[in-house]
Amino acid sequence: MCDSTSVDKAIMSPSVKKRKGRDKTVEYIGEQTILGQQAEVILRQLDKKIKKEFQNVGKNFAKEARKAVKGKRDEKFYGTASRDETKKLLDDGIDLFQLPEIKEKLS
DSSP, X not given: OTTOOOOOOOOOOOOOXXXXXXXXXXXXXXXXXXXXXXXXHHXXXXXXXXXXXXXXXXXXXXXXXXXXXXXXXOSOEEEOOXXXXXXXXXXXXXXXXOOOOOOOOOO
């Protein structure tokens, strides 16, 4: 080997570093699965119902959620919260559901 002039290619794996932190894959929980188009219809109906029957508190969502948990207001409201506010609410044990944004279809 050492004095040989022949060169052979060896199959080698590349040096790939693993990413630190949490795995970014989505974990699917539950057994019910429906087609995306049907899910979109249901989510649009839910969005319409929320906007019709619930109060929009806008960026005050976190503040209003804390009031609701303490019994100082009803729970029929929706709004927006920053990632930090959402994390704090969840860390405090406040149950949230974030409705996915559904883009309007182009005709």
